[in-house]
Amino acid sequence: MADDRMLQEALDAARQGQRTRARDLLTRLLRTNQGEPSYWLYLSSVVDTQKERVYCLQTALKLDPENQAARRGLTLMGIMALDGGIKPVKPERSRQFDIGEIAKAPGSVAESERAKLSMTPRQIAMLVVVGVVAVSLILYAIFGRPKELVYTFPTATVGTRQAELTLTAEGTPIVPTVTPTFEGSPTPIAAFLEVTFTPTAIYVATPHPASEDYRIALGAYEGENWERAIEFFERVLEDEPNAVDVLYLIGESYYNLEDYDAARRTFNDVIAKDPEFAPAYLGRARVNSKVDPEAKIATDLNDAIRNDPDFIAAYLARATYRIEVGNYEGAMEDLDILEERGEETALYYLYRAQALLNLGEPELAIENAEQSNELDPTLYDTYLALGQAYYQLGEIEKAIGVLQTYTTFEAESAQGWYTLGLAYVEHEDYEEAIEVLDKARTYQPNLYRARYYRGEAYLGLEQYDLAIEDFVYSKGVYPNWFEPQISHGIALFLSGDDFEGYKQINASKGYAETNAQFAQVYYWRAQAYAALGEEYVDVEEADWEALLDLPPEAVPEDWIKEAQKELGREASPPSPTPTSETSPTPTPES
DSSP states (O other): OHHHHHHHHHHHHHHTTOHHHHHHHHHHHHHHOTTOHHHHHHHTTTSSSHHHHHHHHHHHHHHOTTOHHHHHHHHHTTSSOOSSOOOOOOOSSOOOOOOGGGSSOOSOGGGTTOOBOOOOHHHHHHHHHSOSHHHHHHHHHHHSSOOOOOOOOOOOOTTOOOOOOOBOGGGOBOOOOSSOOOSSSOOOGGGGOSSOOOOOOOSOOOOOTTOHHHHHHHHHHHTTOHHHHHHHHHHHHHHOTTOHHHHHHHHHHHHHTTOHHHHHHHHHHHHHHOTTOHHHHHHHHHHHHHHOTTOOOHHHHHHHHHHOTTOHHHHHHHHHHHHHTTOHHHHHHHHHHHHHTTOOOHHHHHHHHHHHHHTTOHHHHHHHHHHHHHHOTTOBHHHHHHHHHHHHHTOHHHHHHHHHHHHHHSTTOHHHHHHHHHHHHHTTOHHHHHHHHHHHHHHOTTOTHHHHHHHHHHHHTTOHHHHHHHHHHHHHHSTTOHHHHHHHHHHHHHTTOHHHHHHHHHHHGGGOOSHHHHHHHHHHHHHHHHHHOGGGHHHHHHHHHHHHHSOGGGSOHHHHHHHHHHTTOOOOOOOOOOOOOOOOOOOOOO
16 A cells, blocks of 8 residues: 555655654655554654654554553653552561662673663653644644644653663763664664764874875774774774874774774783873773673773873773772762863763762762753663662652663663662562562572562562571571561561561571661560560560660651550650661672
C-alpha cells in the first residue's frame, strides 16, 4: 500500500538522520489518518522541541491507552508517573538501611563518563508553562491550518521520572538509533532529546600541513576507524619520528580497539620521548584501570595535572578515581578547582553529586544531579545518583520511580538493581525485592550485602527458614555487623523458636553501637522474655524500662506506647513522630 511505502521511507530517512524529510513524510501520513497511534509515536522522535514530543506522545497514548512506548516516553520526560501505586512503609522497628556501599560511582576511571538522566523541576515547569506555539506549528504542518484546541498537560510528580544510559570514555555519548523501538526493548532516551551531544574535541591535534597522511589519519580517527587511523598515523611517524602527539593518538586508537597492551606500550613510548606530555599519563591511567579496576593510578593522574594544570579531563578523571577509592573530600577539591576555572560542565555536576551523596548530603546531591541533567541529558548516571539520594532521604517512592526506569535501560547495572531492591524492602514490596536483589548479584557476585536485604524480604514474607539462611550467611561474611545479628534473632523468635530467638537477640547487643540499635535489642528481647513465661517478668520489665530511658528520637513512637502499656503507665500526651537515630552502621567492604 502507498501508506506503507511512505512510512518505510519515513523510517529510512529517520535512521539516516534526515529528520526534516522523515517529519514531512509522517505529517503527510497523519493528514490521511490522524487516528494511527504509531504515526504519532514515530513523529515524536523527529520533531524539534520537547513540547512537540509531549503532544505527539500524549496523542498516541490517547489513541492507544495500552501503548507502552508512548507511556514510557512520557515517563522518561517526567510528564507521567509510573503505573501502579506504592504501598506506604510501616516499619516494625526503627532501622535505616545503610547506603555506603551503593553510593560509589560504578565502573573504572576509564569508564568515568557513565551517568544518568533526570528531568529537573525547572524542565518540568517549562513543559507545563511554556505556551502552545510549538504545538501549533506542528498542528499547522499536519492539518494545514491552525485549530483552536485546549491542551491539558498532566502535572508531573518530581521524582517519579526515570531513565538511564551509557557513555563511552572521554565523554562521548553512544548515539542511539533515531527510530523508536516498540517491541522487546525500551525506546532509546536520545529519541526524546532536543539536542545531539557531540564528542569531546581531541586533546591534541597539532597541525601537520605538509602531511596528507596526517589528514587522512585524523579523519579516520574522528570517524572511529581505528585501524585505518593507526595505519596512517604510523606513516606520519616515518617522516616525523618525534611527533609525540601522533604517537599519543596511536595509543588512543589502540585503547579504543581494546588492545590495552599495545596502548600501554605506546603511552610509555610517548612519556619516554616527552616526560611533560600530560595526556599520555591520563591515557596510561585509563588503560591500567581498564585492565585492573583495582589499579593504583593516582600517580599518573597527578603527573597529568602537574604537567598541564589546565587539563580538565585529568581533573575529572582524578575526581572520579577519588570517589571510587572513598576520598570524597579530595574529589570535592578537584571539582572546586574546575569551578574556579569556569568548567562547570555536566560531568562536573554529576561527580559533585556523587561525592556529596557519599558525604551524606543527599539534598545537595539532588541539586547537582539535576543541574548535570540540564546541561547534558545523555549522562545517565545522574539517574542512579538521584535514586540513591532519594533513598538516602527516605523518599522511597521517588527512589523506586527513578530506579525502575534506570534499570529498564541499564539492565546490567548491579548497583541499580541493588538500590532498587533496598527501596522495595523499605516499601514492603518483598517479592519484587527478592527478584531484583538476585538480579543484582548475577551482575556483581561479590555484592554480598544483597543477601542480608534479601533475608529482610523473606522475613517480611514470613518465610523464616529462608530468612534465617540469609542472615546466617551475612553474619559469616560480616561478623561485626549488627543488622544481621538482630535480624537472625527476630527471625528465630517469629518462627516460634522463642528460646533460640532470645539467645540470638541477647547476643546481638554486643554489636549494637547506636541508641536506635539498642532500642531494637530492648524491644525484641522484651518480646522474647514475654513469650518465655512468667519467670522472666522482671527482666522483661527491665527491658521496657531501658527502652523508655533511651532518647525519644531513637525509639519508634509505637514502641514507646507499647512499653508504657506493659509497665502500666499512662500514655504521654501525643508528640510528633520521632525520627530514628541515623548514626550510620559501619559499612563493611563488599
